[in-house]
Amino acid sequence: MKAILFDCDGTLADSFGLICETMRRCFATAGLPVPERRAIEGIIGLSLDLAIHRLAPTVREDELPSLVAIYRQEFMAAKIEPAFREALFAGIEPMLRRLACRDDVVLGMVTGKSRRGVANVVAAHQLDGMFLAVRTADDCPSKPHPAMVLECCAELGIEPSQTVVVGDAIYDMQMAVSAGARAIGVAWGACEPATLVAAGADDVVPDPAALEVALGSFLESPSSMMQPVLD
Numbered sequence: 001m002k003a004i005l006f007d008c009d010g011t012l013a014d015s016f017g018l019i020c021e022t023m024r025r026c027f028a029t030a031g032l033p034v035p036e037r038r039a040i041e042g043i044i045g046l047s048l049d050l051a052i053h054r055l056a057p058t059v060r061e062d063e064l065p066s067l068v069a070i071y072r073q074e075f076m077a078a079k080i081e082p083a084f085r086e087a088l089f090a091g092i093e094p095m096l097r098r099l100a101c102r103d104d105v106v107l108g109m110v111t112g113k114s115r116r117g118v119a120n121v122v123a124a125h126q127l128d129g130m131f132l133a134v135r136t137a138d139d140c141p142s143k144p145h146p147a148m149v150l151e152c153c154a155e156l157g158i159e160p161s162q163t164v165v166v167g168d169a170i171y172d173m174q175m176a177v178s179a180g181a182r183a184i185g186v187a188w189g190a191c192e193p194a195t196l197v198a199a200g201a202d203d204v205v206p207d208p209a210a211l212e213v214a215l216g217s218f219l220e221s222p223s224s225m226m227q228p229v230l231d
Contacts, residue, residue, distance in 0.1 A: 010189035091208030
């Protein structure tokens with residue numbers, strides 16, 4: 001038995017527009033200089049307090065909880081607007097359902113979202129019961145700390161060496177490496193393929209169809225080695 005642990009934002013769900021707009025609104029409400037979209041995309045995947053601090057390093061740590069509260073308030077307001085609803089990337093849902101039907105793998109999620117955020121995505125796309133272990137920003141230190149992966153592996157009873165992390169950010173790749181797991185980067189998210197490889201990705205795939213091929217290779221190989229899909 002092996003495990004596949006998915007990041008959410010930028011990997012499964014196209015959340016970039018929602019996150020960037022919410023962060024802009026958060027900073028504007030707090031009277032801080034509004035960061036550019038490229039800078040916001042660079043922190044997606046981190047826990048919220050760390051992400052905000054990366055974008056505004058002069059803000060004192062004791063001020064971060066109030067900024068996190070503003071972000072969450074703005075997020076709830078923005079996500080009901082049609083332009084900012086979180087959709088799964090094309091091809092992701094059927095891939096997940098096919099993987100869930102296999103008897104040689106269990107699925108999990110490792111994400112910088114909150115528990116409530118994960119629950120909203122799962123409910124919106126009828127993915128209940130799909131992810132047997134979930135670790136969020138509410139549960140563990142921020143990526144790239146390996147705790148999310150290690151705790152999921154412990155809960156599932158699967159060694160990190162028999163686990164692969166799928167993500168779009170350098171933090172996902174670094175987390176996987178730190179935990180002793182394999183790592184697959186996806187090229188439709190926050191980072192360029194070369195950046196993901198430099199962060200430790202064993203493979204980088206261009207689309208969900210190629211991801212399913214790479215995951216099939218991982219599951220079928222006794223040594224958990226994967227053949228590259230994207231050069």
